[in-house]
Amino acid sequence: xxxxxxxxxxxxxxxxxxxxxxxxxxxxxxxxxxxxxxxxxxxxxxxxxxxxxxxxxxxxxxxxxxxxxxxxxxxxxxxxxxxxxxxxxxxxxxxxxxxxxxxxxxxxxxxxxxxxxxxxxxxxxxxxxxxxxxxxxxxxxxxxxxxxxxxxxxxxxxxxxxxxxxxxxxxxxxxxxxxxxxxxxxxxxxxxxxxxxxxxxxxxxxxxxxxxxxxxxxxxxxxxxxxxxxxxxxxxxxxxxxxxxxxxxxxxxxxxxxxxxxxxxxxxxxxxxxxxxxxxxxxxxxxxxxxxxxxxxxxxxxxxxxxxxxxxxxxxxxxxxxxxxxxxxxxxxxxxxxxxxxxxxxxxxxxxxxxxxxxxxxxxxxxxxxxxxxxxxxxxxxxxxxxxxxxxxxxxxxxxxxxxxxxxxxxxxxxxxxxxxxxxxxxxxxxxxxxxxxxxxxxxxxxxxxxxxxxxxxxxxxxxxxxxxxxxxxxxxxxxxxxxxxxxxxxxxxxxxxxxxxxxxxxxxxxxxxxxxxxxxxxxxxxxxxxxxxxxxxxxxxxxxxxxxxxxxxxxxxxxxxxxxxxxxxxxxxxxxxxxxxxxxxxxxxxxxxxxxxxxxxxxxxxxxxxxxxxxxxxxxxxxxxxxxxxxxxxxxx
Numbered sequence: 266x267x268x269x270x271x272x273x274x275x276x277x278x279x280x281x282x283x284x285x286x287x288x289x290x291x292x293x294x295x296x297x298x299x300x301x302x303x304x305x306x307x308x309x310x311x312x313x314x315x316x317x318x319x320x321x322x323x324x325x326x327x328x329x330x331x332x333x334x335x336x337x338x339x340x341x342x343x344x345x346x347x348x349x350x351x352x353x354x355x356x357x358x359x360x361x362x363x364x365x366x367x368x369x370x371x372x373x374x375x376x377x378x379x380x381x382x383x384x385x386x387x388x389x390x391x392x393x394x395x396x397x398x399x400x401x402x403x404x405x406x407x408x409x410x411x412x413x414x415x416x417x418x419x420x421x422x423x424x425x426x427x428x429x430x431x432x433x434x435x436x437x438x439x440x441x442x443x444x445x446x447x448x449x450x451x452x453x454x455x456x457x458x459x460x461x462x463x464x465x466x467x468x469x470x471x472x473x474x475x476x477x478x479x480x481x482x483x484x485x486x487x488x489x490x491x492x493x494x495x496x497x498x499x500x501x502x503x504x505x506x507x508x509x510x511x512x513x514x515x516x517x518x519x520x521x522x523x524x525x526x527x528x529x530x531x532x533x534x535x536x537x538x539x540x541x542x543x544x545x546x547x548x549x550x551x552x553x554x555x556x557x558x559x560x561x562x563x564x565x566x567x568x569x570x571x572x573x574x575x576x577x578x579x580x581x582x583x584x585x586x587x588x589x590x591x592x593x594x595x596x597x598x599x600x601x602x603x604x605x606x607x608x609x610x611x612x613x614x615x616x617x618x619x620x621x622x623x624x625x626x627x628x629x630x631x632x633x634x635x636x637x638x639x640x641x642x643x644x645x646x647x648x649x650x651x652x653x654x655x656x657x658x659x660x661x662x663x664x665x666x667x668x669x670x671x672x673x674x675x676x677x678x679x680x681x682x683x684x685x686x687x688x689x690x691x692x693x694x695x696x697x698x699x700x701x702x703x704x705x706x707x708x709x710x711x712x713x714x715x716x717x718x719x720x721x722x723x724x725x726x727x728x729x730x731x732x733x734x735x736x737x738x739x740x741x742x743x744x745x746x747x748x749x750x751x752x753x754x755x756x757x758x759x760x761x762x763x764x765x766x767x768x769x770x771x772x773x774x775x776x777x778x779x780x781x782x783x784x785x786x787x788x789x790x791x792x793x794x795x796x797x798x799x800x801x802x803x804x805x806x807x808x809x810x811x812x813x814x815x816x817x818x819x820x821x822x823x824x825x826x827x828x829x830x831x832x833x834x835x836x837x838x839x840x841x842x843x844x845x846x847x848x849x850x851x852x853x854x855x856x857x858x859x860x861x862x863x864x865x866x867x868x869x870x871x872x873x874x875x876x877x878x879x880x881x882x883x884x885x886x887x888x889x890x891x892x893x894x895x896x897x898x899x900x901x902x903x
Contacts, residue, residue, distance in 0.1 A: 267332030268318045269311075271325075277308075294329050321458045339454055346451050349382045352480045353489060354452060355459050355472050359482045363470045366456045373452050379417035381406075381440055382489070389424055390439045398441075400427045407434075556890070608651055609815055616819040617643060617650075620662075623826050630838060636665050650815040655749040659818055663810065664747050666825035667755065671743035673832045731762030749811075756821070757805040763791030763828075781833055790827035794820070 266274055277297050283289070289298045290305035294312050299305040311329075318325040319335040327335065343351075354373055363369045381387055381403050388398040405423040408415055418438040425432055459476040463469055477483060543551075590596065605614060624633055624641040633640065641658070649657035734742045742762065745755055764787070795802065801817055810821065829835060 266320065267327070267329060267336065268320050270316050271318060294333065321454060323457070339458070343451065343454055343458060345445075346455065347385060347446055348480070349385045350377070350447060351455060351459075352482070353377065353382050354455055355476055355480050356482050356489060358456070358460050358470060359472045359477065363460070364468050366453070366460065366470060369470075370449060370453045370456060374447070374449060377447060379437055380420065381422060381437065381442065385442065387422075387424065387440045387442050389426065389433065389435060390441075401425055401433070402427070403440075404432070607647055609647055613816060613819055616823055617646060620646065620819070620822050620826065627829075627835065627838070630835075631669055636661065650818050653811050655811055659822075660749055660752065660811065662822060663752055663756065663825070666822070666829065667747060667752070667759065670759075670825065670828055673829065673834065674743065676834070677832065728762070730758055733762075734758060753805060753809040756810065757802065760791050760794060760802060760805075760824075763789045763795070781831060781836065784831060788831070790824050790831070794824050 268274065274295075276295050277299070279298055280300065283298070287300075289300055290302060291298055292305065292308050292312065295308065297308060299308065313328050315326045315328060317327045317329050317332040319327065319332050319339070321336055321339040324332075324335055354377075357363075357373065358369070383403050383406060385403050387401060387403060389401045390398055401424040403422050404425050407421040407423070409419075418436055420437050421434055422437065422440060423432060423434050424440070456470075459472055460470040461473055463471045472482065605611075607614060607617075609617065621641055621643050624637075628634070628640065637658075641662070645658050646662075649659040731742070734740060734745060738745070742755065742758055745751060747755060798820065801813075801820060804813060804817065810818065813821075830839075
């Protein structure tokens, strides 16, 4: 419990006639109960006053909560000390008469620094050169009972090596413990926590009863073999006052001279012993010379600091300059890149990644999980591109993309029709007169490729191919059934009919131009495919898509993906993502500028504190110099 004004605190007892249903005031810190609010208020004020001190560390001018926290921290710090050491130290206090805890701490440190205890974890030095230390536990101590005092290095310890069943016998100089186990702070803290003063004249300390019970110090089996050596090394306290005669003065002078000789000032000690005291004038000259020397040293130190700062600034300036990569001296070679090995040609790997990335980024917006629960995996896509089987991922992806394109086209047709009705535009359905379709009995691959442009319809053959299914099948192309038998012909007709809608003559052309970013039929990826690779349309005329080579299959998938990305819905998704990344970049920059500003303010405050401390140091030096001048002026009077 913390001390109140350096004295033990005695809490108030519970009222004897306290009832179970009675309302009282409880002080949480002292666990006291009051019936009167005035008494409770006075106790609360006392708990928050700076009159408490920690019983273990001796810290004063604390509140009760701070003192309790200090005791808890001290107990936590003491808990890290091994129990074996705690028992040994408290056992010495329990079996000896300790008059001074400060002297006791010094003696314990010097005694146990080279001695070890049974059950203590130690590090064993190996006899082999170059080998590391081994961790072990002391199991037995062997001392010579015939000798009155045994040197610590001559004591033999039996240790069990951790991780093995080996038992080794080594002397004390081959063992060591962790440095943090036995320190002055912990020994002093343990002595203050476990011991209490039982007598003041003469001063005497004893172990507290709770520590005796906790550490089992009264146990008959507990013993330290070499404890008798500690009693001999502890100096006895002599309370008799020494006579201040001539012998004592000579002893003091000899001790001072011996101390100076040990510190290396042999010449100075010899001069003080033989030569007489110097005069006041010489003393004043020496002081002036010392001042000049210190001033010169400070000036040289400032100049050196300025040179170092200038060199550092020059280095920082050169370091921050942009330089060519070939001029750098610390450049390293690029690591060896492991090539990607696939069954497809290397030139097609980029397109495979493009297809996989599209479904990975836009799978949430196109409900990909309904058709592909496990996503579009590169391995499965690669296998379907190589094989010619109808059951595979390639056919499912073509069906999925065609349905997605037809659905998006219908949504845009409905949207532009609603807008035309809202703003009273004349809506012309983008259909061709069916009589024009009869001009071509059949639609071939070269029809849409070789037909010249027209002002009303960019590709006349494309327009006729677009409505070929309306005329001959009685069903629009986007409503035809899609399966492994019809997907090739539907895909061929879609490629041939791309760009065959009326452009500019009706409202749809203007709506598409505004909402798709100045889009026209010339920007359609299918139109570009017909120009770039007409042989693909010829192959679709005579074979199905499953018999195509992997390069043609990937061309079909990438073309359909590019068509999907031209629709207004996906353009809005991409623009929102770009805006989000731009906003995140701005937030990151503002956050970094705030941190940089805060670091500048902290550096400025630290610099101000450093300047204030330097000014204070200079003022203290001036005061000391003035005091030394006054002392030198008083030397003649002595």
